[in-house]
Amino acid sequence: MILSSNLFCKTHYEIIGVNEDASQEQIRKTYRSAILNFHPDKQQKSPKTSNPEQETGNQFLEVQRAWDVLGDPRSRALYDNELRKLRQDAVNAEDVSLGDMVVEDVGSCFELSYNCRCGDFYAIDSSELAEMGYPFLTDGSEISLRATSSVPASIILPCGSCSLKVRLVIDANDKIPIELN
Numbered sequence: 001m002i003l004s005s006n007l008f009c010k011t012h013y014e015i016i017g018v019n020e021d022a023s024q025e026q027i028r029k030t031y032r033s034a035i036l037n038f039h040p041d042k043q044q045k046s047p048k049t050s051n052p053e054q055e056t057g058n059q060f061l062e063v064q065r066a067w068d069v070l071g072d073p074r075s076r077a078l079y080d081n082e083l084r085k086l087r088q089d090a091v092n093a094e095d096v097s098l099g100d101m102v103v104e105d106v107g108s109c110f111e112l113s114y115n116c117r118c119g120d121f122y123a124i125d126s127s128e129l130a131e132m133g134y135p136f137l138t139d140g141s142e143i144s145l146r147a148t149s150s151v152p153a154s155i156i157l158p159c160g161s162c163s164l165k166v167r168l169v170i171d172a173n174d175k176i177p178i179e180l181n
């Protein structure tokens with residue numbers, strides 16, 4: 001079982017638009033004005049723009065979800081702990097690029113792995129990457145990531161056995177040769 005976290009996801013604080021040390025009152029106020037901006041009722045009256053209604057609808061839900069966590073001091077404290085741990089992992093992790101990984105065609109998808117010094121592996125497969133928004137393109141002998149975003153991202157991969165982690169840095173320009181058995 002692989003637990004990966006995309007550190008480039010926006011935090012709940014960024015979604016609402018407050019500092020992480022904001023008071024509950026500040027968060028509540030900022031949330032209320034954000035929710036008014038994104039409210040679907042308000043969007044219907046505006047003329048058709050390049051921004052489809054769906055996008056503001058999603059933002060509305062994201063803000064709502066962020067508030068569900070940050071609006072309650074107890075769940076906010078839990079979330080803060082999670083964030084802190086994620087960041088600590090990211091600092092301690094070694095950087096690995098897609099090109100450093102061994103790619104294996106396992107039929108339904110591609111499995112990427114990297115040797116840990118304990119003898120086990122860090123691993124992730126292409127379907128998991130696709131779920132995180134990094135679909136693969138294959139052209140017979142090599143695979144690359146579809147350049148849906150030009151922003152490099154990184155994913156923390158834990159080792160299968162020990163507590164070490166690596167940071168997989170994703171660059172849309174990376175191409176990886178497929179190992180043919």
Ligand SMILES: [Zn+2]
Pocket residue numbers: 116117118119120121159160161162163164
């Ligand atoms: Zn290990």
